[in-house]
Amino acid sequence: MASNWNSGINDRRIKEEICEIGRRVYAKGFAAANDGNISVRVGPNEVVCSPTMICKGFMKPEDICAVDLDGKQIGGTRKRTSEILLHLAIMRARPDVVACVHCHPPHATAFAVAREPIPQCILPEIEVFMGEVPIAPYETPGGQDFANTVLPFLKPGTNTIILANHGTISFGPTLEQAYWKTEILDAYCRILLLSKQLGGVTYLNEQKSRELLDLKKKLGFDDPRFHVEDCDLCGNGAYRDGYKEEMPQPCAFEPAPTYPGYLQKPTYASGAAPVGGGGADVDSLVKAITEQVLAALGK
Numbered sequence: 001m002a003s004n005w006n007s008g009i010n011d012r013r014i015k016e017e018i019c020e021i022g023r024r025v026y027a028k029g030f031a032a033a034n035d036g037n038i039s040v041r042v043g044p045n046e047v048v049c050s051p052t053m054i055c056k057g058f059m060k061p062e063d064i065c066a067v068d069l070d071g072k073q074i075g076g077t078r079k080r081t082s083e084i085l086l087h088l089a090i091m092r093a094r095p096d097v098v099a100c101v102h103c104h105p106p107h108a109t110a111f112a113v114a115r116e117p118i119p120q121c122i123l124p125e126i127e128v129f130m131g132e133v134p135i136a137p138y139e140t141p142g143g144q145d146f147a148n149t150v151l152p153f154l155k156p157g158t159n160t161i162i163l164a165n166h167g168t169i170s171f172g173p174t175l176e177q178a179y180w181k182t183e184i185l186d187a188y189c190r191i192l193l194l195s196k197q198l199g200g201v202t203y204l205n206e207q208k209s210r211e212l213l214d215l216k217k218k219l220g221f222d223d224p225r226f227h228v229e230d231c232d233l234c235g236n237g238a239y240r241d242g243y244k245e246e247m248p249q250p251c252a253f254e255p256a257p258t259y260p261g262y263l264q265k266p267t268y269a270s271g272a273a274p275v276g277g278g279g280a281d282v283d284s285l286v287k288a289i290t291e292q293v294l295a296a297l298g299k
């Protein structure tokens, strides 16, 4: 395991990268004042992270501290962020996660405050790079109870979680990739809010939605929809079992159309069956509808 790591808690390059991502987080307006925190796993039981009470836009490498996977400080002169427990909960549950970025990007946080699920099957990049973004329940920030709120949502392929009434956390195999997820999500949420002002969103049809997931698979990205049998293609259902409280329901946005899940047979597949198959399906559909109409008319 140790040989998987080519760095340690004194690696200056990684500390500089944390400062650089901090500058981007601050410049994008994702973290006001001292908000937000950043972490990178550098050894089997070593994580470097931003300290508490520091503006993410003005960190220096010597400000960066180090903790073990239980959150005990093992390096640095400044005190580690209390929200590191959230990052560590994710790293412990997901060995593939190397870096985490937590902040309060305004557009995504608006969804967190409204507890409005992020609609899917609208923008190609979101389907390919993100997928469903679960909303973890609210807990007072800082403690272990807060950190544990994300655990039910850590499915293979999950890379971003919205924290109700708080903000976001995104994670990945590199710090830059973890950060990109936050940037992609906030840009998407902004587009959604703008489109709402223009009258609302248009969902992609089933075939086009499925094509994006095929593409995602081809590119080697994971998605909970590739594993969960009983979720809709666009229906925000892959995390259904994670919600102990009520699952957030769309209120501001029209609910997505119900398409069969990725592991199920597409509805258009039966229509595209070999010669003769399609005709038979249409015939039986016409027959079924006719019977229902006659029944409704009391004949």
Ligand SMILES: [Zn+2]
Binding pocket: 035, 036, 083, 102, 103, 104, 141, 166, 167
């Ligand atoms: Zn926070």
